[in-house]
Amino acid sequence: MASTIAALRKGDMAAFENLYQALGPKLYAFALRLCGQKEDAEEIVQEVFLKVWERRHLLDEGQNLDGYLYSIARNMVYNRARRRVYEFAFTEYMAATGTGTGCFTEEAVAYRDLVKLLEEACATLPPVRRRVFEMSRLEGKSNSEIAQLLHTSNSNIENHLNKALKFIKERFRDYETAYALLLLVFLPDVSANLPLVAMNA
Template sequence: MPTEKLHFDITLLQRLKEGDQGAFELLYTKHAKPVYLKIRRMVKVSEEVDELFQELFVRIWERREQIDIQQPFSAYLYRIAENMVYDFYRKAARTEKLRDTLRMTSQESYDQIEQTLFKKEAITLLHEAIATMPPLRRQAFILCKIEEKSYEEAADIMGISTNTVRNHIVKSMHTLKSYFQDQKNSDSAILLFLILSCY
């Protein structure tokens, strides 16, 4: 069953790369809600959330030929969304009025993203660390920690037990810790903290 779903996703992505709008609409329907909620949690300002969300899928369509169909589409989608949010906050920092509005709307959210901007390499390192995980462990981590699905939902998608999903998540966190401990970087502990707090 998981193999069939994976094959279906690869087929959709291949059709998307070829300019198939029907495939684009199916992918939009499947991923729109979770990525919208993620952007909303990061930005908080409704008008800006809607604009970023619309722009995200415009970019997906415009860059469809660059998509790697062998990689999880959700991870690609979230990475672009995160980069757009970071760019948004950079622009906001240059606009006094918008910055004040953001601070009044959600001081905590603004400060958290502003801090993450100075450590954006944490996101890059996270994706590098995920890539080192075995396929099932990587899939479990993406489903539960990035897409924020429950263990039960992940178990159903992967065709395995909830306990097995939980074991994969525990092992994935060990993988992350080991990966950062191996980095020749004095800020690795800070980066790890940022990653674990974000996910």
Template sequence: MHFKNIEKSILIDFKKGDVKAFEYIYNMYSKSLYKSLLYLLKDPIEVDEILHNVFLKIWAKKEEIDFEKNLYSYLLKIANSMAIDLLRKNIRTQLLCDTLSQTEIRETASVEETYLKKEEWIMVEEAINLLPPQRKLIFTLFKLEGKSYQEISEQLSISTSTISNQLVLSMKFLRKFIHEHQREIRTLFFLFYFL
């Protein structure tokens, strides 16, 4: 795919933190990146989230970007890497759900236990999705992908203390959310099966 070259002055302004230069770069490359990601992921919501994170990342690392290299190739590499990470996470989540299902069948768990475990897992995923974008990203990288504070710090260009604070806030929110919604699940189950 051919892209016109961005004027060097725009790249220099971008490196200095000029928002208009950033918008220009975003407008120039976002549609093509979106199409590429959509082909890979097939889910517009996931594509929007990754596209957002790609541009957040280049903004955070603007001083480090080597503009002698092809900027679109750099953006595409970041986007593909994030998409592959997401696909791996989705596969792990599916494998976890499958494993839980198989374990439940083998242990001949009661209908109630099976229902409650599935609903609790759905609840956890729902709670994670309600986290603010950066907090969700940090939580996902640490808890679901198993990355260290240092790896996350380097990837997102934030301090390890920020990561720690965000994880504490995430866990506090998730505990509260799950506590508030567990009663609803049990009530729904009771209504569904016994009334």
């Protein structure tokens, strides 16, 4: 693999094509397993190899190239899932508040600020708890699926998830609309049946 990386660093297109042929199908299967959408998986594979080519001069001949590509793909899947959840939450929030188009920009800016705060709060969670939280709320996996993937018990997953939710809610308790957004983003089964006034209470 070191020779492949050395060739890539020199801009060897043949080496790049060989890498694509060798790892493309495996990377596609990996992305498909994570995101569940064929079109998304195909796009992610294309984006991964594009990024590798654009950053080929930064590759280290001693690094695990396979692992590097899988890591890029995994991050892309999670980022796409996160964006879609936020977009859905924002749409629901705008509809629930009855915000007019004239206030859209102001609301969007406020929303992005809250999203940033939310991501910062998630980043402070312990690694395993953050992973459980993301798998549950961003990837839509059930507690039993997460327990199986992480080789632990359902009760342990529930414990991590409850503590994560309690921590994040506490971080947002001083923001008037943040709790509503939090429910819309991470507790859709609850927020779907609650009016905005109740969520802000």
